[in-house]
Amino acid sequence: MHMKSICLYFQVHQPYRLSAYRFFDIGIHQQYFDEYANRFIMQQVAEKCYLPANKILLSLIREYGGDFRVSFSISGIALEQFEKYSPAVLSSFQELAATSSVEFLSETWAHSLASLKSKKEFETQVRMHEKKTREYFGQKPVTFRNTELVYSNDIGNLVYDLGYRTLLTEGAKHILGWKSPNMLYCSAANPKLKLLLKNFRLSDDIAFRFSDRSWKEWPLTSEKFIDWIKGAGPKEELINLFMDYETFGEHHWVETGIFDFLKAFPRQVIDDPGLGFRTPAELSETLQPVAGLHIPYPISWADEERDITAWLGNELQDEAFDKLYSLEQKIRDLGDDELKRQWRYLQTSDHFYYMCTKWFSDGDVHKYFNPYNSPYDAFINYMNVLSDLSLRIEKRHRSKA
Amino acid sequence: MFGWEFPPHISGGLGTACFGLSKALLKTGVELLFVVPKLYGDEEPGSVRLIDASDVEVDVSDSIYRTHQDKITFMEIDSTLLPYSSEEEYFRLVEQLESGTTLEQLNLDTRRFHFAGGYGKNLMEEVHRYAIVASAIGREQEFDLVHAHDWLTYMAGVEASRVSGKPLVVHMHATEFDRSGDNINHRVFEIEKAGMEAADIVIAVSDLTRNVVINRYGISPGKVITVHNGVEPPVSSQPMKINKGLDGKIVTFLGRITFQKGPEYFIEAAHKVLQKLPDVHFVMAGSGDLLPSMIRRVAKLGMASRFHFTGFLKGDDVDKMFGMSDVYVMPSVSEPFGISPLEAMRSNVPVIISRQSGVAEVLHHALKIDYWDVDAMADAIYGLLQYPSLSKMFRNYGKTEVESIKWDQAGNKVKDIYHQLLSG
Numbered sequence: 013m014h015m016k017s018i019c020l021y022f023q024v025h026q027p028y029r030l031s032a033y034r035f036f037d038i039g040i041h042q043q044y045f046d047e048y049a050n051r052f053i054m055q056q057v058a059e060k061c062y063l064p065a066n067k068i069l070l071s072l073i074r075e076y077g078g079d080f081r082v083s084f085s086i087s088g089i090a091l092e093q094f095e096k097y098s099p100a101v102l103s104s105f106q107e108l109a110a111t112s113s114v115e116f117l118s119e120t121w122a123h124s125l126a127s128l129k130s131k132k133e134f135e136t137q138v139r140m141h142e143k144k145t146r147e148y149f150g151q152k153p154v155t156f157r158n159t160e161l162v163y164s165n166d167i168g169n170l171v172y173d174l175g176y177r178t179l180l181t182e183g184a185k186h187i188l189g190w191k192s193p194n195m196l197y198c199s200a201a202n203p204k205l206k207l208l209l210k211n212f213r214l215s216d217d218i219a220f221r222f223s224d225r226s227w228k229e230w231p232l233t234s235e236k237f238i239d240w241i242k243g244a245g246p247k248e249e250l251i252n253l254f255m256d257y258e259t260f261g262e263h264h265w266v267e268t269g270i271f272d273f274l275k276a277f278p279r280q281v282i283d284d285p286g287l288g289f290r291t292p293a294e295l296s297e298t299l300q301p302v303a304g305l306h307i308p309y310p311i312s313w314a315d316e317e318r319d320i321t322a323w324l325g326n327e328l329q330d331e332a333f334d335k336l337y338s339l340e341q342k343i344r345d346l347g348d349d350e351l352k353r354q355w356r357y358l359q360t361s362d363h364f365y366y367m368c369t370k371w372f373s374d375g376d377v378h379k380y381f382n383p384y385n386s387p388y389d390a391f392i393n394y395m396n397v398l399s400d401l402s403l404r405i406e407k408r409h410r411s412k413a
Numbered sequence: 414m415f416g417w418e419f420p421p422h423i424s425g426g427l428g429t430a431c432f433g434l435s436k437a438l439l440k441t442g443v444e445l446l447f448v449v450p451k452l453y454g455d456e457e458p459g460s461v462r463l464i465d466a467s468d469v470e471v472d473v474s475d476s477i478y479r480t481h482q483d484k485i486t487f488m489e490i491d492s493t494l495l496p497y498s499s500e501e502e503y504f505r506l507v508e509q510l511e512s513g514t515t516l517e518q519l520n521l522d523t524r525r526f527h528f529a530g531g532y533g534k535n536l537m538e539e540v541h542r543y544a545i546v547a548s549a550i551g552r553e554q555e556f557d558l559v560h561a562h563d564w565l566t567y568m569a570g571v572e573a574s575r576v577s578g579k580p581l582v583v584h585m586h587a588t589e590f591d592r593s594g595d596n597i598n599h600r601v602f603e604i605e606k607a608g609m610e611a612a613d614i615v616i617a618v619s620d621l622t623r624n625v626v627i628n629r630y631g632i633s634p635g636k637v638i639t640v641h642n643g644v645e646p647p648v649s650s651q652p653m654k655i656n657k658g659l660d661g662k663i664v665t666f667l668g669r670i671t672f673q674k675g676p677e678y679f680i681e682a683a684h685k686v687l688q689k690l691p692d693v694h695f696v697m698a699g700s701g702d703l704l705p706s707m708i709r710r711v712a713k714l715g716m717a718s719r720f721h722f723t724g725f726l727k728g729d730d731v732d733k734m735f736g737m738s739d740v741y742v743m744p745s746v747s748e749p750f751g752i753s754p755l756e757a758m759r760s761n762v763p764v765i766i767s768r769q770s771g772v773a774e775v776l777h778h779a780l781k782i783d784y785w786d787v788d789a790m791a792d793a794i795y796g797l798l799q800y801p802s803l804s805k806m807f808r809n810y811g812k813t814e815v816e817s818i819k820w821d822q823a824g825n826k827v828k829d830i831y832h833q834l835l836s837g
Binding site for chain 2: 034035036038326327328330331332369372385386388389391392393395396399
């Protein structure tokens with residue numbers, strides 16, 4: 013019997029949230045980021061999610077050795093915040109890294125959307141992130157996953173040029189059509205780049221629906237879930253379960269039984285002779301792509317549309333995004349580390365997500381993640397900060413010239 | 414349905430709302446008898462059947478007559494009773510001040526009251542007489558339930574419901590707290606409270622008003638239902654294009670300059686904005702009891718060359734003002750609903766509204782602030798003036814949003830309430 017591989021990838025990320033920065037703060041002070049909120053949230057999520065979940069994974073790995081495998085992508089600014097606010101989380105990830113059952117993926121350091129705007133900045137941030145991954149986890153990443161799984165032919169080429177041969181993205185219906193996400197694909201524009209696609213139905217059963225009592229499949233047991241996995245056709249050789257790590261304990265609280273699921277599911281997979289765990293790098297090495305995918309317009313893992321309109325496309329987002337990247341050349345010229353760092357914090361995709369107006373009609377999922385009352389408030393606050401940064405850059409630039 | 418006014422003889426929110434709701438209800442198939450104290454003969458013709466309370470004959474031997482008549486003798490008008498009005502109305506009211514109900518003796522036992530209508534000096538007296546007439550109407554007319562709008566008509570509604578045994582709905586468009594802050598007129602408060610207690614259902618025009626009804630009048634939450642107002646489509650759909658004589662952007666406050674409208678917060682926010690953006694102009698349009706102190710405050714802050722008072726604006730001037738404005742601010746301390754930001758949005762002017770307004774509950778494409786949060790208000794003004802995409806977004810979506818706030822939705826909701834009452 014042919015074995016099906018399950019590929020677990022968890023995204024770990026926390027943005028630097030902005031302070032309430034009024035226009036009369038512009039030119040006066042530079043406390044852009046809400047130190048208190050960032051620390052508080054990081055410590056809270058550490059307690060509710062990162063620490064208990066890592067503990068479970070570590071004990072599973074200790075119990076099953078190489079049979080249990082998992083992959084993580086941790087944004088650079090999440091790593092930095094671990095170091096500052098919750099070093100215990102960082103060491104628990106390091107413990108996981110030391111088992112050699114865990115693959116750490118590559119992404120942009122600032123969890124940015126630079127791939128859509130600046131090749132140079134994108135490359136810089138990928139290299140920064142690689143450096144951190146090596147420093148903390150002793151791994152040189154070989155698999156890439158872009159912020160929010162944003163991908164297109166062009167982005168594939170960028171990533172390939174940086175030395176990557178495997179990339180994770182969304183198994184969006186509109187690009188797959190009748191094709192199954194449960195196989196290895198490659199870029200039609202560059203067949204040497206292999207693509208692993210998120211099985212969004214099964215992934216979201218855990219990530220979004222697990223605690224939803226109005227869902228007809230509630231409660232989700234690992235037996236039921238494994239049945240669904242095995243229900244995939246014989247030629248479907250892999251199941252990619254990609255989700256935010258905060259699914260465990262933060263999006264679904266401990267009381268929902270999510271941690272019991274996290275414990276039970278791997279055991280049952282390992283006990284089942286037809287199933288096994290693989291990391292993205294292992295799959296890419298052992299499987300042959302079944303077809304090429306041509307993706308001219310960027311896709312992502314967000315919303316029904318699976319496009320980039322959660323972050324870019326409305327007037328607010330576009331003005332903020334353009335203004336942000338219009339500073340790039342000057343920032344480089346100045347070579348000031350502090351300015352660069354703050355500019356990168358402002359590139360984090362979350363800031364643009366807060367400005368999205370799509371969910372005025374439908375929006376619960378999004379409200380949950382949004383600290384602002386409205387996208388307009390988010391925009392004004394962000395632009396005030398950006399105005400100050402921009403003023404400082406202009407000033408420095410003039411004095412230099 | 415008991416109202417106090419009907420287009421075109423309206424003095425602001427109440428008449429417009431009653432008219433909008435009546436039309437929407439008729440569309441759903443509800444038949445309406447709309448009673449007003451006085452008909453002028455030039456009311457909009459339409460399918461609403463209007464009853465002129467001044468035409469109704471009243472039997473003076475009735476005990477209801479005596480109960481109310483006894484109270485009437487010592488009622489006097491109090492200026493805070495002038496409720497919904499814009500300044501325009503105020504001036505009209507002054508003309509009526511001397512007028513009041515007159516009595517026409519038909520024979521020994523039968524009389525007609527000729528109501529002055531509006532909000533005259535003998536308002537409280539008229540409110541009581543209206544109740545007397547309502548009981549006559551309650552006996553004579555065929556109907557399934559009674560719906561009364563605001564305190565002026567509550568006693569009328571209660572009487573009509575009592576004599577007919579039909580259920581009573583009272584509609585709260587504005588509470589005494591909205592009109593008077595904490596210095597309420599206790600007589601009005603008591604009428605409101607008694608009306609709501611007697612009612613089977615209380616309809617509030619916003620959740621904000623609903624909370625006031627529950628918390629300050631002690632009405633049982635189970636019978637208080639929010640039905641947001643709608644907006645009448647504009648007469649002309651083209652916003653006015655204006656050449657402004659001033660350079661620089663204009664930020665506008667338009668409304669009565671009274672405690673309820675929060676003008677002082679607008680002035681403080683203007684002061685903050687002017688520190689950073691000296692080219693902006695601020696306009697305070699309207700008049701009211703706080704006008705002199707507002708002028709003094711502006712002078713004291715040394716910004717009189719940037720802050721302009723227009724006095725009371727009417728008709729076309731209001732549209733012109735919107736046409737000139739780059740930002741409209743409604744910093745109301747207490748606003749049961751608040752129609753003026755919708756008018757601004759319809760003229761493509763981005764709006765900043767206080768969260769202490771009912772309209773904030775239905776609008777997405779508006780910046781919302783707490784009226785006391787001058788920093789947030791200033792920041793919102795600055796953002797709209799400085800970051801072009803923000804105004805662009807508002808222009809793109811605001812008008813469409815306003816046009817989607819229809820009376821039909823309110824009409825359907827009220828009809829459902831009627832059905833529930835009649836089937837339960």
